[in-house]
Structure formats: structure tokens, C-alpha cells
Amino acid sequence: MRTKLVAASLLASSALFAAPAFAFEMRSSTWATNTVTIQVNSGVPGALPTHYAKLLDAEAKIDNNASALRFDLVVDNDAVSAVSNGENELNFTSDPALLCGSIGCTWIIEGGGQILEADSYFDINYAWTLDDNKWNSIAYDPTKKRPLINTAMHELLHTMGAKHENDCINIMGNAWNVVSTNGDHTEVVVSEDTTSGLIAVNGQRAGTVTDVSVMHWQLDPVATGASAYSAHRRSRLLDAAGALLPLAFGYPEPTYEASPGQVIQVEMTLENRGTASQTPSLGTYWSTNETITTGDTLLSATSPVLNVNVPYETTRTVTIPVTAVPGQVYWVGAIVDRTSALTESNKVNNAAYIAAIEVQ
Amino acid sequence: MPMSRALLSASLTGLTALAAACGHDAPPPAPGPDTPPGQLAPDALAELAASGARAKAIFVGQIVAIDERLSEPDADGRQIPFQFVTWKVDRALRGVDAGRTWTGRFAGGTFPDGRHLSVSEVPELAMGQRALLLADDGDAGACALIGCRDGLLALDGAAALSADGLDQALAALDGGAAAKAVRARSADPRAPFAFTLALSGGPIAAPPVAARAEARAAEPDADPAEVEALIANGRNPVLR
Numbered sequence A: 001m002r003t004k005l006v007a008a009s010l011l012a013s014s015a016l017f018a019a020p021a022f023a024f025e026m027r028s029s030t031w032a033t034n035t036v037t038i039q040v041n042s043g044v045p046g047a048l049p050t051h052y053a054k055l056l057d058a059e060a061k062i063d064n065n066a067s068a069l070r071f072d073l074v075v076d077n078d079a080v081s082a083v084s085n086g087e088n089e090l091n092f093t094s095d096p097a098l099l100c101g102s103i104g105c106t107w108i109i110e111g112g113g114q115i116l117e118a119d120s121y122f123d124i125n126y127a128w129t130l131d132d133n134k135w136n137s138i139a140y141d142p143t144k145k146r147p148l149i150n151t152a153m154h155e156l157l158h159t160m161g162a163k164h165e166n167d168c169i170n171i172m173g174n175a176w177n178v179v180s181t182n183g184d185h186t187e188v189v190v191s192e193d194t195t196s197g198l199i200a201v202n203g204q205r206a207g208t209v210t211d212v213s214v215m216h217w218q219l220d221p222v223a224t225g226a227s228a229y230s231a232h233r234r235s236r237l238l239d240a241a242g243a244l245l246p247l248a249f250g251y252p253e254p255t256y257e258a259s260p261g262q263v264i265q266v267e268m269t270l271e272n273r274g275t276a277s278q279t280p281s282l283g284t285y286w287s288t289n290e291t292i293t294t295g296d297t298l299l300s301a302t303s304p305v306l307n308v309n310v311p312y313e314t315t316r317t318v319t320i321p322v323t324a325v326p327g328q329v330y331w332v333g334a335i336v337d338r339t340s341a342l343t344e345s346n347k348v349n350n351a352a353y354i355a356a357i358e359v360q
Numbered sequence B: 001m002p003m004s005r006a007l008l009s010a011s012l013t014g015l016t017a018l019a020a021a022c023g024h025d026a027p028p029p030a031p032g033p034d035t036p037p038g039q040l041a042p043d044a045l046a047e048l049a050a051s052g053a054r055a056k057a058i059f060v061g062q063i064v065a066i067d068e069r070l071s072e073p074d075a076d077g078r079q080i081p082f083q084f085v086t087w088k089v090d091r092a093l094r095g096v097d098a099g100r101t102w103t104g105r106f107a108g109g110t111f112p113d114g115r116h117l118s119v120s121e122v123p124e125l126a127m128g129q130r131a132l133l134l135a136d137d138g139d140a141g142a143c144a145l146i147g148c149r150d151g152l153l154a155l156d157g158a159a160a161l162s163a164d165g166l167d168q169a170l171a172a173l174d175g176g177a178a179a180k181a182v183r184a185r186s187a188d189p190r191a192p193f194a195f196t197l198a199l200s201g202g203p204i205a206a207p208p209v210a211a212r213a214e215a216r217a218a219e220p221d222a223d224p225a226e227v228e229a230l231i232a233n234g235r236n237p238v239l240r
Helices: A049-062 A148-159 A192-202 B005-011 B014-020 B042-054 B163-173 B176-180 B224-232
Strands: A035-040 A070-075 A080-082 A089-093 A104-111 A114-123 A180-182 A185-187 A212-215 A217-219 A232-234 A237-239 A255-258 A263-272 A282-287 A297-302 A312-319 A329-336 A351-359 B057-070 B081-094 B101-107 B116-119 B130-135 B152-154 B198-200
Touching (some): A035 A114, A035 A148, A049 A070, A049 A148, A104 A148, A114 A148, A180 A212, A212 A329, A212 A351, A217 A263, A237 A351, A263 A329, A282 A312, A297 A312, B042 B163, B057 B101, B057 B163, B081 B130, B081 B163, B101 B116, B130 B163
Parallel strands (some): A035 A070, A035 A089, A180 A351, A255 A351
Antiparallel strands (some): A080 B198, A104 A114, A180 A185, A212 A263, A217 A232, A237 A263, A263 A312, A282 A297, A282 A329, A329 A351, B057 B081, B081 B101, B130 B152
16 A cells, blocks of 8 residues: 655756756655544643654644645544544653554554554653754654653654654654754754655645755665665765764864864755755855854855755865964855845754864 | 664764763864765664664564454554565574564555555565665564664665675674574464553653753854844844
8 A cells, every 4th residue: 555656766966956856755655634633632731841842843834835735733632542543633641552663653544545543652761852952862862752742743654654764864763863953953854855755745835835954864765775764864074085084082072173274075964845945055064163153254155956855964175274373273164045035934043053173 | 753873973984983072172063074885874874873772682584474463443443554564584693593583563455445554663564675674573562673664674665784894783783692692583473462542631751851951151152242133133144
């Protein structure tokens, strides 16, 4: 009953930003209506108010997707959650069977070309990260846990028909590090590839949706290996010849060694999750800290063509300012739509620091 | 959702992984030397070994039969379909015997009325597939593998473990005599079984709370004025 739908291969017209073709994985069946009601167990808002707030955040972010499909998270009118009871439900439990041996699991019943029921369960005993601070997330500190909002979006996108993905950076892979991070704030959204899949199956939303973003994460094909889930690694800084810059020791995040005036290449991942192609302004910035704004020093500017299809993993070549002080640490970052020409549903994900540089 | 194996292997390799045990004085999570395709990075092997310690059986096998059966009616009369998947064991590390078969039970399949149940974490299994398996008892819960989807490492297909990768994985999983004494029960596709489909009531226990980052300066090198301006601008990085 499942069909792998191959995404239309819409390549960017700019050679610099040409993207390879990937495929989203969607169920061929979908919901009979464009708004799916999911009932969160009536005990959750009272017993787990912060968890519940994160579920509502996840709902809001998913409902910004560019397809016609939405869902409505409501409080259940009874205290029972069950598979195959005709209701779409969400609950927290310690039952390993309903969790499928994982920390989140979604059960889906299909028939007659439609998704008829979906039930998601989350592990109540898992110490979910319940805020957007990167230092509380396993993505940035291996001793921490996964953010609930990322996992909730992953599971709720299962209910919308999305399947696991392993050939491009994707929230339907390892969801916890699919974020745009600026300063200490992480911002998660429905991935571009997933958006393309939702549109392919459910059609495009009426009206215009615009949302472009930049991330310092990219697909790690080796770590993905035989897994059904895409694994992700940090975007890197390379020298002019394409070799990885030397890494400095003693820092909690990727920090490279480079010299004033040195030409380097900065990797980044751009996404367009809207309803139309965009040619946003893109700037690469030099900053004294990991918060990237237009108040920082612009190193390079361009305007890539971003079609709605797959993530664009690309590199920008820049020169480290000759005024950079040896011994000090700086950050290289990027802002997409740096001229603020687009009216977007989300501006928070328009900036990300890529990596730090300890100037030699 | 998968275990964190891929996250770790995505970010740390070799010496980097060793030094990471030293906390924030460790080298940063950045790419190191590439692991050859079809093999697992050192940290992925370590996490595989940890999963293997929870496994009752570890073996290489090929799927030779897939049967379906409904669970017994629950208190409300509901039943759901399960697949009983049988592997011929080619190579046994523990818990099963080489040359024999072992059957695991997995939620999913077709209802009598034609509807289909699928479960996000249960791998899609097909006749003839070969894999390295980390198994629980065959009739355990909704999925008979450790970590469910994570307990199956494919040996065929484009992104499969290579022969070297399999040897590497088996070496990491070899858990000694005590572990080898454990046996994994095989599921019986002919035997009736119950499965609880419903949860009554809401969450009652206060869940564990994740450690917070207060002890760490949220952004040690931040420019407070810039951060303030960013927040005042709704985190839109284009400041006016």
C-alpha cells in the first residue's frame, strides 16, 4: 500500500546552487479532509503542561506547511487512548509495546486510499528537552536529551503521511538536529523535502506561503549508512582547495584554525519551504559572537535560486578579514533574505552561525 | 524515533570520540576521517554493542516466511494484525542456533476488512531479505527487535553493511559466555496471543525533568545588546 513518490527534480538555475534530485517518502493514501483532528489525552494538559505547550508549538509549526493539509490538536473528550478505535489520539505512556520499543511511535490505519486513523505515543519516562536552548539539546550536548518539539513534529508528520527519510537532511530522519540555530536559540520547521511530499500528495495551500531558511547541519551519508533515518553532521569550514580546516581543541562546538586574509569555504544548508521558487539575498557574515544579525560584518553576498524541492547544501567562498586579531575567536554565519525583501511565515530561521574560527 | 547511534557517528570519530569523554574540554563535534561505506564508525559500534548487551539473540539470517495473525479480541473486542517473520539463521552469535529458524512478531498487516495497519518504528520486512538482527524474545511487545528498527542492520540493498562492516559489527557484539547462555524465545504464529490496545486514564506520574543549562552561560561570548536587539526584533536577524 505504500508508494515511494519521487520528487520532481527541479534544479536550481544557478550552477553554484544546483541541487541533486532526492526523493521524499510519502504514503500514497491521505486524509479525506484537509484538517485532521488529533485528540490529545485529557490528562496531558493538567499533568504535563509544558509537554502540552510543546505539542501546541509543534501543531503551529506544522500548520505553517505549504501543503493543503493541516491538523487540529484538541483535548480528548474521554480518558481512553487506543489503537483502532476510530479516533486519532496522542498520549504519553510507559508502555513499551505502544511505544514500539522506542521513545515515540505512530500507529496508522489505512484503507480505500485514505488514512483512516493515526495514534501517536510518546515515552513519559524520557527526560524530554522542553525548551529551545541549544545547550539543553542532545544536538549540541551529547549528555542532554532530545527536544520534544522535534520528536513531536516527526511523529505528527507520520500522521500526515510522511515516512522516514534517509537521503537528504530531514525531520523525518534524525529529527533532533534539524534546526536553524542562531545564538543559543534553535528553530525547527517542517523540512523542505517533507514539504514537497506533503504538497505532492495533498496539493498546495491556497494563497502564498513563503519561508526560506539556513542551517549549519547537513546530511551525513556515511553515518546514515543502512539506516532508514537520515543522519546529520555539522556544516564545515574548508580551505580554498576544499580541505577541512584544522580543528582547534578546547571548544564545545566546531572551531577551526585560520589566518587573517585567508580564503575559506563555508558550507551551509538552505531551504525553501514555500509555495514558489525564490531568489533570496544571501549574506555570509563575520561576527565576534554566535548571534548572527545584519549588524555583523558582511563578507559576501549573492542571490541563489531556491526551488521548492530539496535542501541546498552549498558553500560560499569568503576571505577572513585582515583585521581579525590572532588568538581571538570569531564566528562565521549566514543570513538568507538579508535584505528582508520576502514576507515570510518564519523569520527566526533566516540566520545561523556556521562555525567558529580561532584566528592564528 | 531512532536511537542516537547515527547522531554520534555523525559527529565523532576516532580520537575525537576518545577525547569527548573529557567533557567540554574535548575537541568539538566536527567531521573526522571518513568511515568506509558499509562500515560503522567507532562510536556507532560502541552504541551497537550497548544495544547488543540488551539483546537475547544476535544472528545473521534471511527471511524465509511471513505469516499474519490477528491478536485476540481485547476487552472492547478490538483486534489488530501482526506479522510473524521467520528468519533462517545463517550465523549465530548468541541466543539462537545456526541452521535453525527463529520467528519474531511485529505489529502491522491487514485487517479482515482490508484495512492496513502500519507502525512507524517497525521496519518493512520482505521475503529473502538478509540482515544482522539484535532480537528480544520473538513475542515481545509490538516489535521483537531491540530498539525495533534499530535492531535490524540490512545486509542487502544499496546502503547495506559490507562484509567487512558485518565482521566489525559481530566483533563489537561478541558479549562473552554469560550472554551466550541466554536464549531468545521464538514466536509461534499458530498460538493465540493478546495485545493491549488501549490506555485508560492520562499520565499520572510526574515525568523526569531534563537538566537545564543554567549552569552554563547561555551564550558565553554574546554581545548583550545584539541579543537584546534580536529578541526585540522577534528573532528576525535583519535589524533595522
